[in-house]
Amino acid sequence: MKRCFKLIVEYDGTLFFGWQRQPKGATIQGELESALGHILNQKISIRGSGRTDAGVHALGQVAHFHAQTQMDPLVLKKGLNSFIKSAIVIRECSVEEDTFHAQYQARSKEYNYYILNRPDPLAIGDAYLWHLKKPLDLALMNQCCDFITGVHDFKSFENTGSPRTSSIREVFFAGVESFDAGAPFKKDLVVFKISASGFLKNMVRNIVGTLVDVGLKKNDPKKFEEILMARDRKLAGKTAPAKGLFLKQVNYS
Structure with a gap:
């Protein structure tokens, strides 16, 4: 058996x-x-x-x-x-149980995206974060995170090739914070955390790229909200590098 x-x-x-x-x-x-x-x-x-x-x-x-x-x-x-x-x-x-299914029974997933925010690059650990030299405004980025919390159509943050028939997802939590992870990072690490019912192709990385534009003051939170509502990938920021993204955990009922 x-x-x-x-x-x-x-x-x-x-x-x-x-x-x-x-x-x-x-x-x-x-x-x-x-x-x-x-x-x-x-x-x-x-x-x-x-x-x-x-x-x-x-x-x-x-x-x-x-x-x-x-x-x-x-x-x-x-x-x-x-x-x-x-x-x-x-x-x-x-x-x-024989009926357990890792994909279909998942209720939410949590991702972390790591950014090194300082002028100098990292000699050890560069494969696990995105290096940005200019300082990010985390308060502005967190205003944007409020816009994506809840049930929304995330078409603006979906790359082509997604196998999903619907681009509507529920985000339970999203936020940006800095922290001291100890040597060699000190206080230069920024992490974007997000938990949702599911994710579209490159959704987290596209959100991060768009948040970074706001953090660097190339855009403002109002523009971010307009991008979300437009359902147009061409308006959003670039796709953040894959190396900073971690699937933290998958939650089941």
Whole structure:
């Protein structure tokens, strides 16, 4: 009898072509399916809570798969972490009800986007943040975050190629803050946090790019609100680099 396994996965997306399996290029899904197939001696198809793009990282991606095995989940977790030599770590492995689905049963997702806001670049850790030399006005950026909280049509922040039929999403929380993460960052880190019912293709990165325009005073909060309401991607800011984006966690009922 097949059992349903749930994984919580952490990964550094720098050298991967995103989550989804592709004919060419290493992906998170491909690496996991290869490792599981080797350990369990059967073909495994794994399903994630959603796709992350090339270069995007995860602290708490959730995935599930079915396998014909009586292996203990803890033993399987240890086996995967021992077998996978790339920047992927299984944080948790558990057996769930057969009906569990990592994507369809997800109720919300949380993302963090990190910005280094200082004149000098970073020698260590540059692969995990966007470096901006000029100071950002966080108060103005947070005024914009108030506009996107709630149920809205986020068409202005959706890149082409999204598989979704509707661009309406509910944002439960959005905000920008600075913090001292200790050496080597000191007080130069800025993080944008957002929690929502779901996300469109490049939605978080497009919001960040547009927020940065306001933070640099190239636009103002009123203009940001107009961009949101216009449902026109051409009016929004550039897509922020993938390297600063982290899928923090996926929440289930």
